[in-house]
Amino acid sequence: MYSQKVLDHFRNPRNVGRMDNPDGVGKVGNPVCGDVMVMYLKIKNDIIEDAMFETFGCGAAIATSSIATELIKGKPIHEAQNITNKAVVEALDGLPPAKMHCSVLAEEAVKSAIEDYEKKRNEGEGKPAESA
């Protein structure tokens, strides 16, 4: 059912855990549907220096979260922002049709975390430091 790559990322997920003081956080999904992903980013000079995740979900949900952090680490945010679920699926050597939505969730988690970072930065730029 799952490729070796999926099983590997599920079994030994990379970059798992909650990040202290992240620069951006994206939370997507919903426990009713059975998948929740939280993506944490550390960003310096528009480069993603570190990425971590926490996921409640099936094997595919955990594997896509893991591979997504790998894919974006070290990348400029404008590149990471263009991550597609297709790229996630390819990096995992495929996903079963019923699990494709997990790759979409991973894409959304990355985008939402970057958005959060940009929102915070804009707020930080536009307002005096003490209001942050």
Place this chain on the structure above:
Amino acid sequence: MYSQKVLDHFRNPRNVGRMDNPDGVGKVGNPVCGDVMVMYLKIKNDIIEDAMFETFGCGAAIATSSIATELIKGKPIHEAQNITNKAVVEALDGLPPAKMHCSVLAEEAVKSAIEDYEKKRNEGEGKPAESA
């Protein structure tokens, strides 16, 4: 499917063949239906001295013909006339439901042969010998 008794009578049918100068002959069934029985009787003093048969038909048709000749040999005709298909079936330790009609055919063959004998006798009694 068939009892040992049926198979035995089918394999080694008793009294098979055409009889020379029978006193009564009964022919029942019809090749279209797949079964034809001819029963030949030799009768002396109203006792069935000999019975023979020729049958075109399935295993059950041949076995019922054979057992029927056995059942009536040595019997007075008024007894043989009361032969039932049930008696034939019992004597064979049963028949499959789809083959029950063969036992009816055997009963009819016996009755028809006796009828033929009686008809001939009546004709013989009522008319001068030379007209026979």
Place this chain on the structure above:
Amino acid sequence: MIYLDHNATTPADPRVVKKMLPYFSEKYGNPSSVHSFGQEARAAIEEARHHIATLMHCHEKEIIFTSGGTEANNLAIRGTLEATKKKGRHLVTSSIEHHAVLNVFKRLEKEGYEVTFLPVNSDGRIEIQTLAEALRPDTVLVSVMTANNESGVMEPIEEIGFLLHERGILFHTDAVQAVGKIPLDCSSLPIDLLSASAHKFGGPKGAGFVYCRKNIRINPQIVGGHHEKGRRAGTENVPCIIGMGKAAEIAHQEINKEVFRIGALRDKLEEGILKSIPEVRIVSKNVLRLYNTSLVLVKYVEGEAMLLNLDFEGIEVSSGSACTSGSLEPSHVLLACGYPHEDAHGSIRFSLGKTNTEEEINTVLEVFPRVVEKLRKMSPFKAQSLT
């Protein structure tokens, strides 16, 4: 490997396979053949029918062979509806049936029947009062399973049957998870139709049966030759039917031996889990359940993720029902019992069988808490934080 997925399928008992083996390449006759070689196969499947009738306390003629439990359910329900003289367009089933029953009723609904899908209480049981209220003058058939495949909960089929028979309504029960595991006596149970599947009780995949009470008319769903007295066409699966017969014979002799041993192992497993893992619960723990089944809800983690991690450690279990895999829906059984979606996603089913040992249970009790801990560490939800 520690196999704890016996409700999905069981290994065929070696005695079963031994009995089947000559019928593939040696005594391979077609039971419909008139010659003695065919009749030898015929005699063997009739012997199998005898063993099944003995297990079920019914007459041989009341047993119709099928290719499995799903086909048995389809035949029992559709076949009698087509044949019954009582006209009526209302049917009743429960909302926790296996898909092999649920989808038959959904199809019938499309064809114009009205179907009531009965709710269950929080224990997962049909309440007689609820059923009684659902019945209508035009109700023709009710189907309620004997034991649920996910939770193991036993439904009150005896009470249900008596109620229905008073009203002249046909009663079918999907006993796929019960036959061979618990004694069922069709001569005294108020059941008209019952479905079973060989591979759930030590027989091979590819054979099942419908018990159809004498005088209940049933139309074949697969038509063709005059097999099974015109109730199911197709060359009989001789080896698998013989295997099912042997499995029935073994079950009949050994049912009582296994109940207590397996039940004790299951209880040990449940106690161990409750003791070592916080925030878990056993579904319908205090209700009459199959002695081999344990459905565990683990908070903050998802079922498949637990299943796969256990699989990595050589422990085979199921999350919800194996037969619904590929579906993203959480178990319809848990939802019907009133569990919220988020809890229903976190279910793991352990189902034990004959070959399981205490040692295996000890291993599971060592591994499972570790797996849950690992996954909870990855989870964005922590104790008391799930909303």
Place this chain on the structure above:
Amino acid sequence: MIYLDHNATTPADPRVVKKMLPYFSEKYGNPSSVHSFGQEARAAIEEARHHIATLMHCHEKEIIFTSGGTEANNLAIRGTLEATKKKGRHLVTSSIEHHAVLNVFKRLEKEGYEVTFLPVNSDGRIEIQTLAEALRPDTVLVSVMTANNESGVMEPIEEIGFLLHERGILFHTDAVQAVGKIPLDCSSLPIDLLSASAHKFGGPKGAGFVYCRKNIRINPQIVGGHHEKGRRAGTENVPCIIGMGKAAEIAHQEINKEVFRIGALRDKLEEGILKSIPEVRIVSKNVLRLYNTSLVLVKYVEGEAMLLNLDFEGIEVSSGSACTSGSLEPSHVLLACGYPHEDAHGSIRFSLGKTNTEEEINTVLEVFPRVVEKLRKMSPFKAQSLT
């Protein structure tokens, strides 16, 4: 024993049984189970599907597993009729189909379809012209068998298919007697649906398949879980499917080897019979037939009586079709070919297979004339006297 009843059923090839064996008690996982143990069984049945697709020159997705040929016919015909968008109430089949097709159409007739049962010519073949004239604007589906089980006669399925495809009519062929015996190439044949059965070509009883051309919609006839991509529910019969796959692999490799050897034996048998027994005839002798089948009509004696006598001598054959046993009707195939009832009652079918040897044929040629002579002595009909 000399087994000459291969059209009724064949022994499972020992290589087939060997391949199946581990899947009963060792690799017994449920292919729907998510764990690796279940996925191992899944991979094995997908490998079997691959072998079947290779044999049939089609795509794996076009193969739907069933429990046998009868179920395959039911699914192919009813399933597509339920799903097709082209509305129409007229169907066509032949009058020499197996009961597993005929009775599906009789059932459909009862449900409101109009069915034309096409006559065949005296050779037992459908004439294209007859078919063309039977077609109507509202004809939705035609089913004509690839090869007849009693006589071995091959129907002109290629011409039929081209005619039907021109008119957009679905074409199903019951290829139960052809698959594995002769090469069939679904990629070039104008066939939409085809049925097959494992036990007719060296596989086990209990498995069959429908080939369902891509883009042809088909409704499941057995509903339940989402097996076979929603086209046939029920836990897969893993060992039997694997066995069928192996039988397909063997057939694919060895078909060419066997055709000539078996064909020569069959021809020798026929020549010998014609030479040694007066007043016999071979049905459709000079028509394209399966190389393994010989249907012999013997005057003045009945088929079952010959069959049983041959059985006593250890020779297993069939009279008419094994699957209609229990019926008193003479073969509907012979009647359709125009033979009178009395001749049709006297039929014996020899059907050869891989394991048959020349020595066996010699024995038959020694025994069979004796059997006929014995029965003719008992018969009230003598040469030229049957009316």
